[in-house]
Amino acid sequence: MSSVPPPLRLGTRRSLLATTQSGLVADMLTELTGTAVEMVGVTTFGDVTKSDLTQLGGTGVFVSALRDKLIEGEIDFAVHSLKDLPTTPDPRVVVAAIPPRDDPRDALVGAAKLADLPPGAKVGTGSPRRIAQLRMLRPDLEYVPIRGNADTRIGKVVSGELQAVVLAAAGLRRLGRQSEIAQIFEVDEMLPAPGQGALAVECRADRADLVELLSVLDDPRTRAAVTAERAVLNALEAGCAAPVGAYSADHGRELILTAAVVAVDGSRAVRKSTAGASSAPTDLGRDLAAEMIAEGAGTLMGERAH
């Protein structure tokens, strides 16, 4: 009598974006391998705290509860937004797959493009990286810290409390809300968060069977690009909430990596680019970070955003 294996348990944060992202990965896995997947909701500290994440370091507040469930064996794998994963590896778990990246850029939802907003207009974002770069573009606007899911944030524009909010294009696209985007910032004007738009499929490091199964979802070109970006963040010893942007333009065997550290008041920035083999993304990111530190990047990372 052939026994049907039980569905794999996929741990996911309970937000609509997280469950949508997890559902995308679950569907990919089922389509490619025939494996059935059951979603298991997990509440993380980042989902319940009202604190300003930038003051918590913003490192891992969305991640550690999922990892705990992996280690406790309550779930078999987890899907994270890669940009929320700490760059410091956790030896208990492994990123078994980084599927093909969605749009990595930042997007503005509002009544007009950034350049057309009136002086003093209120723009909502809690990201020091976004605030710092927005202030370089429009120092005359008021940047208001906001938290909550996309619906909550966009609701502040609809209500008139804010004139615009800035979110990741990938998140809006996955939620089917790309029609509400007034502007997508080119990376030359707004460098994304390292790994933005990419997902990380994680399981226990000692589950070689799951690592093998999940690897079918991996996109090596996306993995190389985001590895270079995250190597910059790691070498700068910056957390996910630091005013650091990085983006790898993928040219097949070569990556063109651009990174910036921007003072949160928008007054100064260290921005540099480099090109190198996509086969050595960590070295590329580390070397670029060293050049940035030599040009004073470290002095720009410590300030508060608001």
Ligand SMILES: NCc1[nH]cc(CCC(=O)O)c1CC(=O)O
């Ligand atoms: N914790 C916020 C977060 N983490 C990942 C995304 C977007 C999805 C992605 O980067 O893949 C978002 C929302 C946002 O930045 O607007």
